[in-house]
């Protein structure tokens with residue numbers, strides 16, 4: 001009998017397992033994928049539907065025949081999507097926890113979440129700490145109505161596969177990989193065990209006092225859907241969510257002033273810290289505008305070229321959009337998983353309002369902006385919000401404020417499917433913080 005069974009082995013699962021290990025708990029980790037072939041894992045992760053084509057800016061999987069999978073929003077295998085991700089850590093902003101969007105709001109306060117963010121920083125060895133002299137150089141931007149947002153960009157990107165193998169060798173963690181099907185066995189609102197099947201062996205039953213679904217947005221939604229279909233409750237198979245931070249180029253900045261400040265943003269002294277530009281939080285609260293951010297090209301990601309700025313004396317501006325939840329954006333899991341994610345009219349209207357307000361401020365701070373008439377927005381690789389946390393869950397697939405699947409007393413979920421609201425931060429730091437939060441505070 002395990003204290004905790006975790007389904008999935010990405011960042012949420014890893015942070016949760018580490019929190020459980022620190023408390024001396026006995027943990028089973030059950031993953032649909034194995035630890036071998038990248039190609040096989042990517043094939044298993046396909047999702048059908050009208051999904052907006054998903055690419056990760058210039059990401060190279062290292063093998064030409066894998067490029068055709070580069071639209072895949074998830075990875076099935078030990079270590080989860082850490083095999084593909086780009087290593088950009090960013091917490092949500094305080095405002096994302098403070099406001100309600102489309103009837104959704106975080107039931108966890110920013111203050112509470114900050115402690116989890118700090119645990120995650122320690123666990124993965126990075127820091128979003130910003131040096132005081134840098135903050136000082138951004139003061140002038142504040143007077144133009146611009147907020148500067150720091151995030152950490154890893155040089156050596158964290159991949160979790162080997163970390164799991166090491167954890168199994170040194171603690172009370174057992175790995176069950178290649179579980180092609182998982183069936184929860186539940187009585188009277190309590191999950192007793194999971195029956196797992198492998199391709200080659202007889203089913204195996206794993207019993208645990210508590211269960212944590214941490215199978216990414218799509219996998220977690222599928223597992224919750226399968227679980228609630230066992231409870232005496234209505235079954236709805238359309239899960240509304242959103243794509244967190246679709247992005248695209250908005251134009252070009254030709255800077256004339258505040259060049260030292262621009263230098264500090266493009267080429268910070270701290271090797272891991274990068275910056276994005278945003279609207280002040282009070283203004284977002286008052287106006288309801290999206291918490292989108294603007295990145296200066298050359299500061300992050302693969303093939304980043306500061307030379308772009310120094311040689312051509314211009315900087316490309318990229319927007320990361322805060323997309324709000326909408327009925328159009330959804331997962332359907334019956335009879336098979338289909339994703340219907342769109343960059344629709346509402347997102348575009350909000351983006352136009354945001355840019356109309358923000359671009360004059362960038363011009364006031366730095367110089368002329370040559371704005372594109374039409375922003376070619378691309379979906380990001382981050383579906384979210386399909387089984388949101390809620391103080392008062394109205395639907396069977398909504399989670400309680402503690403992250404519990406509401407009809408059951410001992411099964412929780414930590415993944416981006418649980419985000420009620422997202423902002424434009426990359427999701428992984430919050431996904432991992434949620435894994436830590438649920439185990440540390442609630443089990």
Ligand SMILES: Cc1cc2nc3c(=O)[nH]c(=O)nc-3n(C[C@H](O)[C@H](O)[C@H](O)COP(=O)(O)OP(=O)(O)OC[C@H]3O[C@@H](n4cnc5c(N)ncnc54)[C@H](O)[C@@H]3O)c2cc1C
Nearest residue numbers: 008010011012032076077080081086088215216219426428
């Ligand atoms: C190309 C790319 C680049 C990215 N770059 C960034 C970035 O720079 N910064 C950032 O913050 N985020 C980034 N992301 C997103 C990031 O990868 C995810 O936010 C993160 O991996 C989510 O972690 P997770 O633990 O929730 O799920 P995942 O890492 O997706 O892991 C889910 C796990 O569940 C398993 N699983 C699935 N279904 C089942 C099931 N039914 N039963 C059991 N197990 C199951 C899978 O095998 C997998 O191990 C990127 C994503 C992609 C695709």
